[in-house]
Amino acid sequence: GAVVSQHPSRVICKSGTSVKIECRSLDFQATTMFWYRQFPKQSLMLMATSNEGSKATYEQGVEKDKFLINHASLTLSTLTVTSAHPEDSSFYICSARGEAGELFFGEGSRLTVL
Amino acid sequence: AQSVSQHNHHVILSEAASLELGCNYSYGGTVNLFWYVQYPGQHLQLLLKYFSGDPLVKGIKGFEAEFIKSKFSFNLRKPSVQWSDTAEYFCAVTPTDNTGFQKLVFGTGTRLLVSP
Numbered sequence: 299g300a301v302v303s304q305h306p307s308r309v310i311c312k313s314g315t316s317v318k319i320e321c322r323s324l325d326f327q328a329t330t331m332f333w334y335r336q337f338p339k340q341s342l343m344l345m346a347t348s349n350e351g352s353k354a355t356y357e358q359g360v361e362k363d364k365f366l367i368n369h370a371s372l373t374l375s376t377l378t379v380t381s382a383h384p385e386d387s388s389f390y391i392c393s394a395r396g397e398a399g400e401l402f403f404g405e406g407s408r409l410t411v412l
Numbered sequence: 413a414q415s416v417s418q419h420n421h422h423v424i425l426s427e428a429a430s431l432e433l434g435c436n437y438s439y440g441g442t443v444n445l446f447w448y449v450q451y452p453g454q455h456l457q458l459l460l461k462y463f464s465g466d467p468l469v470k471g472i473k474g475f476e477a478e479f480i481k482s483k484f485s486f487n488l489r490k491p492s493v494q495w496s497d498t499a500e501y502f503c504a505v506t507p508t509d510n511t512g513f514q515k516l517v518f519g520t521g522t523r524l525l526v527s528p
Binding site for chain 2: 302332334340341342343344347391393400401403404405406
């Protein structure tokens with residue numbers, strides 16, 4: 299099946315720094331990718347829809363300037379958490395829509411902000 | 413508020429027991445329905461999906477789910493669980509909207525532990 303890879307899988311950073319998480323579709327082209335955030339013991343919350351070559355569409359309540367999303371190619375979307383704070387610590391998961399419309403998920407990236 | 417509800421947060425079963433995990437949603441209109449599974453240390457994988465047609469959907473690994481429109485439910489079932497079914501199970505719904513993008517909305521998940 300199609301594979302979506304996220305990198306890094308774990309990252310620890312100091313408060314105030316920025317962190318970039320990459321999401322790659324390895325064997326298919328994805329015009330649409332999605333970024334989710336999962337808090338402990340809670341559901342996955344959709345943060346934004348990333349479209350290749352255009353601006354991302356953010357969900358209500360998600361700060362665009364804090365969570366920068368770039369989808370520069372058909373196989374790569376990046377999420378940058380700017381000026382990270384401890385409350386940004388979470389599990390971030392991306393998914394990519396395959397050519398038949400099915401969603402494939404990355405392994406997730408656990409961010410810890412100290 | 414519109415949502416997807418999974419009422420069982422933790423389920424513990426013995427091998428060979430039957431499984432039913434509840435999922436209810438509150439969206440009106442046409443929806444697509446999914447069950448995903450996340451095995452320990454792995455990423456989310458699709459178990460089965462319902463778009464239209466026969467409301468009883470069969471998925472991988474012996475799982476099935478039944479869409480009951482009148483109850484806004486899409487419960488997951490398996491007649492006889494195995495130890496390897498230990499995982500977290502997520503129900504998800506894509507409500508249709510006027511943007512054309514079908515956003516996947518997840519339930520809170522049910523953690524299943526199967527004891528040998």
